[in-house]
Amino acid sequence: xxxxxxxxxxxxxxxxxxxxxxxxxxxxxxxxxxxxxxxxxxxxxxxxxxxxxxxxxxxxxxxxxxxxxxxxxxxxxxxxxxxxxxxxxxxxxxxxxxxxxxxxxxxxxxxxxxxxxxxxxxxxxxxxxxxxxxxxxxxxxxxxxxxxxxxxxxxxxxxxxxxxxxxxxxxxxxxxxxxxxxxxxxxxxxxxxxxx
Amino acid sequence: xxxxxxxxxxxxxxxxxxxxxxxxxxxxxxxxxxxxxxxxxxxxxxxxxxxxxxxxxxxxxxxxxxxxxxxxxxxxxxxxxxxxxxxxxxxxxxxxxxxxxxxxxxxxxxxxxxxxxxxxxxxxxxxxxxxxxxxxxxxxxxxxxxxxxxxxxxxxxxxxxxxxxxxxxxxxxxxxxxxxxxxxxxxxxxxxxxxxxxxxxxxxxxxxxxxxxxxxxxxxxxxxxxxxxxxxxxxxxxxxxxxxxxxxxxxxxxxxxxxxxxxxxxxxxxxxxxxxxxxxxxxxxxxxxxxxxxxxxxxxxxxxxxxxxxxxxxxxxxxxxxxxxxxxxxxxxxxxxxxxxxxxxxxxxxxxxxxxxxxxxxxxxxxxxxxxxxxxxxxxxxxxxxxxxxxxxxxxxxxxxxxxxxxxxxxxxxxxxxxxxxxxxxxxxxxxxxxxxxxxxxxxxxxxxxxxxxxxxxxxxxxxxxxxxxxx
Numbered sequence: 001x002x003x004x005x006x007x008x009x010x011x012x013x014x015x016x017x018x019x020x021x022x023x024x025x026x027x028x029x030x031x032x033x034x035x036x037x038x039x040x041x042x043x044x045x046x047x048x049x050x051x052x053x054x055x056x057x058x059x060x061x062x063x064x065x066x067x068x069x070x071x072x073x074x075x076x077x078x079x080x081x082x083x084x085x086x087x088x089x090x091x092x093x094x095x096x097x098x099x100x101x102x103x104x105x106x107x108x109x110x111x112x113x114x115x116x117x118x119x120x121x122x123x124x125x126x127x128x129x130x131x132x133x134x135x136x137x138x139x140x141x142x143x144x145x146x147x148x149x150x151x152x153x154x155x156x157x158x159x160x161x162x163x164x165x166x167x168x169x170x171x172x173x174x175x176x177x178x179x180x181x182x183x184x185x186x187x188x189x190x191x192x193x194x195x196x
Numbered sequence: 197x198x199x200x201x202x203x204x205x206x207x208x209x210x211x212x213x214x215x216x217x218x219x220x221x222x223x224x225x226x227x228x229x230x231x232x233x234x235x236x237x238x239x240x241x242x243x244x245x246x247x248x249x250x251x252x253x254x255x256x257x258x259x260x261x262x263x264x265x266x267x268x269x270x271x272x273x274x275x276x277x278x279x280x281x282x283x284x285x286x287x288x289x290x291x292x293x294x295x296x297x298x299x300x301x302x303x304x305x306x307x308x309x310x311x312x313x314x315x316x317x318x319x320x321x322x323x324x325x326x327x328x329x330x331x332x333x334x335x336x337x338x339x340x341x342x343x344x345x346x347x348x349x350x351x352x353x354x355x356x357x358x359x360x361x362x363x364x365x366x367x368x369x370x371x372x373x374x375x376x377x378x379x380x381x382x383x384x385x386x387x388x389x390x391x392x393x394x395x396x397x398x399x400x401x402x403x404x405x406x407x408x409x410x411x412x413x414x415x416x417x418x419x420x421x422x423x424x425x426x427x428x429x430x431x432x433x434x435x436x437x438x439x440x441x442x443x444x445x446x447x448x449x450x451x452x453x454x455x456x457x458x459x460x461x462x463x464x465x466x467x468x469x470x471x472x473x474x475x476x477x478x479x480x481x482x483x484x485x486x487x488x489x490x491x492x493x494x495x496x497x498x499x500x501x502x503x504x505x506x507x508x509x510x511x512x513x514x515x516x517x518x519x520x521x522x523x524x525x526x527x528x529x530x531x532x533x534x535x536x537x538x539x540x541x542x543x544x545x546x547x548x549x550x551x552x553x554x555x556x557x558x559x560x561x562x563x564x565x566x567x568x569x570x571x572x573x574x575x576x577x578x579x580x581x582x583x584x585x586x587x588x589x590x591x592x593x594x595x596x597x598x599x600x601x602x603x604x605x606x607x608x609x610x611x612x613x614x615x616x617x618x619x620x621x622x623x624x625x626x627x628x629x630x631x632x633x634x635x636x637x638x639x640x641x642x643x644x645x646x647x648x649x650x651x652x653x654x655x656x657x658x659x660x661x662x663x664x665x666x667x668x
Contacts, residue, residue: 004296007454007505008277009202014513020274024267028260028466043479091493094410094444114480127494128443128485132436150480151465159426159461160290162491165468165484170436172398173476174349174365175372177240177247180394183348183402184409185436185483 032148035112037193040146043115047168048181049189056080056194059104063138066190069101071138072130076123077106081140089130097129102136103186108163110146111153115168117141117191118153120161128162137166137186143196205299206562207507212300212331213359214507214561216545219568223543233540236371241531247477248528254479255469264466266586269522272458273512279424279457280503286427290489292499297451299506300330306502307332307416307449308339314447314498316341316413322431322441323347324418325363325525326451326504328547332416343416344408346437348401355382361541361549363527364475369540372397398435405437415441415496419452420524421467422501425460428488429501432471432481442485448496453504455512455521467524470584475526507560516595520555522585527552529579529589535572544569551579555592563599570596627660 001009041051054062057080063071064083073086082088087100097103106124110117117139119125131137147153157163170185181187207214216223227233252258272279284294297303311319319336321327321343333343345354352367353360356378360366367375376392383404390400417438421430429450431438442448458467472481490499512518530536530550541549546557546566554573558566570593579589602610616626 002296003298003302006202006298007296007503007509008280010204010298010505010509011276011280011454011512013202014204014509014518015274015276018274018515018518021267021270024264024271026264026466028257028264028469047478047482098406098410111480116480121491121494128439129494132439132443150469154462154465154468159423159428159486160488162488162494163484163486164439165480165486167478167480167482169482170434171482172348172435173244173478174347174352174367174435175375175394175397176236177244177365177368177476178394179476179478180398182395183398183435183437184346184405184440 029149030151032152035146035148037112037143037146039148040110040112040115041193043112044168044191047115047171049115049168049191051191051193053193053195059140059192059194060084062192063102063104066138067102067104067136070099072097072100072103072134074105074124074126074130076126077104078124089126092130094129094133098133100134102138103130103134104138104140105131107139107141107145109153109156110141111148111150112146113149116153117166118157119164119166120157121163122161128164131164132185135186136188136190137169138190138192139166140192140194142194204509204513205505205507206510206565207560208299208301209561209565211304212329212506213547214329214557215565218545220543220545220572221568223545224539224572227539227543232371233369234538236369237537237540239371240365240368241537244477244531248474248531249477251473251477251479255473261466261469262584262586265470265524265584266522268458268463268466269585270519273455273518273521275459276454276457276512279459280454282424283422283427283457284503286424287489287499287501290427292427292489292501295500295502297502297504297506303330303451303502303504303506304332304335307451308335308341310447310449310500311336311341311414312339314414316447318342318344318408318412319414319416320344320346320408320412320441320445321350322415322417322433322438323350323366324416324451325547326418326453327416328360330451330504330506332451344405344412346405346409346441347433348398348435348437351401351405352378355379359542360547362530363525363548363550363552365527369542409437409440409444413445414447414449415445416449416451417441419450419456420471421464422452422457423459423461423464424457426488428461428486430464430484430486432484434476434482436483439483439485442487443495445496447498447500449500449502451502451504453506454508471524471526474528474582474584510562511556511559514559517555517559517592519587520552520559520589520592522587523552523556524585526584528582528584532578532582534574534576534578539572544572551589551593552587555587555589555596558596558600563596564601567600570600624662627662630656631658631660
């Protein structure tokens, strides 16, 4: 008898007389007004991200200025966003990514209510490793990518892709249960919100 | 009752961290004598209660989300075999390998074997209650494999040769200056000028672990959610150590309790709103990673999922106690508990402390092995109010108190009381006798019952109700 048979046998025995409660009620908010960009900015800033609202043609220059050095970019990043001398990730080794000053990516979506940015590893966001090792992460966000709430975000995302939900820079609550920014992930998160 | 292989079984003795060395009252007495511990706990739990209350108040539908979370979990428990097989099928389709472990020994053997096959002598670990529960680190060390805890609080516990005392913040019993002392004493290469400023302490951990993250080929994690519909696993974290472990190594081994499965992708919309607000008091935790099997060219190319029973089926078998398995490990019940705030987590003996631990641990091990825990509560009900999935912890505590073994004298006294109360004439005589006893001893302090050490009997009135009724 396999461990699987043992476990499933035990669980079935445990549930012999258990009632089936059926599907869960979903009386929580399911429809939302259009996302409020001011709420998004407020939440991002509250969790120590920096936010700038800029036109799309300023991305390359602003990113270069924030990075102040080498910028890693995913292969699918729009070429007009790419700062001069950017290091394109064509399977770069981890130490080269870690040595870069910053990484510049697009995002899949953002959630206004929680100040969250979600990456789904699309070509304009790249492999998960590139947004993890550099100390500065610069994210370009278009207003149409912003949803109001978590339920809308879950509905828009594709679970088959590797997803990274990011809410502010790396932080910890492990010292006296207070939030302190800056542990293992990027210690600085810059959001470039494009003008519509 | 006939025994067959499918009988729900409790977690085996001799392995894991579900049983303490001494009963709760004895351990609590020691903890209460530690003023520093009590100050640290009061400060931390007060901070988190304030933060959590503020962000929960931002959501107008918090109660509806709690109800949905509770109902989804009840649905999960009733369909567990089907959902687990669905999860296994989806993970396998996407290139993962699923293993089943009936108990801690089996899980430790599976993981140790998987690590050995990679040839790696070191693993990096994301904080995981399941691997704490089964004492995986001890098993790996016995096999010559070095487990490195990468969560800051776990690192503090590991470097301090200490035990975790909180589900979310295992080093909650340490304040910043104690953490500094531990780092100075045990962290290789640490700057001797280290201060106790929290950002400085966090930066020291970042520097210390960076090279280890980049050079270790195997990671071990737990899972907050495993989605049956899609085969997706989710790990919710703050520091980025989780992202490191889930992204950089060649091999990822995830150990997940069987109760962590949820039916549908959509269900995350409920739990991702409940968990961070109840847990760290944030609108959203800094990082959440979700992955489905193996993604070519991105992240670990070998993925193993170990599904763990270790007593969960025994919890499931108790109709009045099974909702303890709904727990999403947020630790809100610890942070509001007047008992936890004073004793801290070590007094509970198990890796699951606080109110949820007092109902979960005795059920996982069998009540006889954790008989004092159902009594480690004043039944004030704050845990029930705080629980984001509405687990009625006080009712389960009362239920488990009835199942706990009681002393010989107490049982005899209760039997005598029941006999007397069944017989009106005898009861009337007993009441008159009690009035006489009132002169002899007050509040039953002399009774040899055990439970009256912490309880006062009510004052016996000068006139009984019956006497008053007869005289009017």
